[in-house]
Amino acid sequence: MKKITYNRFGGTDVLQLTEAPMPAGEIIVKVKAVSINPLDWKLWQGEMKLMSGRTFPKSVGIDFAGIVEQGNGKFRTGDEVFGIASIFKGGALAEYVAVKASDLTHKPKAITFEEAASLPVAGLAALQIFDKLLNIQPGMQVLINGAGGGIGPFAIQLAKKAGAIVTAVAGPAALELVTKLGSDVVINYQQQNVLTSGKRFDAIIDLAGTMTYKTAKPILTKKGIYVNTSPGPKEMIGSLFSGGRYKLLMLKPLAASLEKLASAGLQVTISKRYDFRDYKKAYDEVKRGGIVGKAVFVVS
Structure with a gap:
């Protein structure tokens, strides 16, 4: 599968599209959309190295929405979900992501994958x-x-x-x-x-x-x-x-909070959508500021 990673801290030049093995974990999600957050570049620029560590390679992307590929318990294959990959390790900006059940909730039918991916962080x-x-x-x-x-x-x-x-x-x-x-x-x-x-x-x-x-x-x-x-x-x-x-604010993603978020009926504003292969262009534009509401990657 394709995945965005980096092997050193720096600007968008350190990001690269790589071929990676399918992830292993409790639940595997086929990613449909990934939100862009300032935390993304704080991590790959090295501003959060005390929390993220210095071991490479590292992955990119925190909040996402997609379809369960491999289910477990309340999340079955084919379920539409949204949630959070590891806050300080990322991994969502990929074709597939492995997550724990506690970091997921079902996507409301009334919203799109892009809107759902914009919600978690x-x-x-x-x-x-x-x-x-x-x-x-x-x-x-x-x-x-x-x-x-x-x-x-x-x-x-x-x-x-x-x-x-x-x-x-x-x-x-x-x-x-x-x-x-x-x-x-x-x-x-x-x-x-x-x-x-x-x-x-x-x-x-x-x-x-x-x-x-x-x-x-x-x-x-x-x-x-x-x-x-x-x-x-x-x-x-x-x-x-x-x-x-x-x-x-020290963000603590909890299953109960995600469920509350899913039922809160919050209006989501997305002003920019990018193909995830345009990751450098996307991050350069969003980092410059001026984006109203959210910007998202469309993965598949």
Whole structure:
């Protein structure tokens, strides 16, 4: 089978399409679509080597959707599923992937494989922000910085379901989407700086990586909470001295969470689709930014 791998850390030049043996594992899935996430390039650029290790070759691709080729228990051959390959080892960007039953759930019939593949990493991140890190009550003011990217549209929907008043900060291309999803206040970051708006927030979720806890703190309410969704070692240390007001998202894929995600009825926005053989072009374009919602690989 064909699979994307890399033998050293670096840019897209280290990625290569290789011929690999069929994977062995509890469940084998014929991959139909794979989502593109910033975590992908953080791994192959070596930014996460403390978690991923330094042993090569390594694989690419985390969340996927497909059809069960070899089943076990609740997942039978022919079932349409979606789920997560190993967070730090990848492996989904291939014609077939081996996964544990705990990392899968059945794909809702109402959504496509591309939409299902877009859900796990970004959707679970949004779910865990609201289920584990924030206790949002109706009427609370929530700021979502980077609301038009992969996680943002899901975060807007979950915040609105919780009754929050949502301020969405996004680029020009995403303003229509974040408005359509129900944001109460929409800010074009190219024209307005939310830090000088005079408004305070009960929760600030930084999805863009452009608003640190230090810069966000002046616009937090007295008990307001800041959430960092892409923490490194420095951020992990800094959060320890915030009195619980600086929280880090550490994605933990669980079967129950995937099932909840499957039934949440979240709208999925996909603005770019790529053949998986165009992996270098895809990653170069998505890394440059400006993609509204999700981008996905169509594998077969």
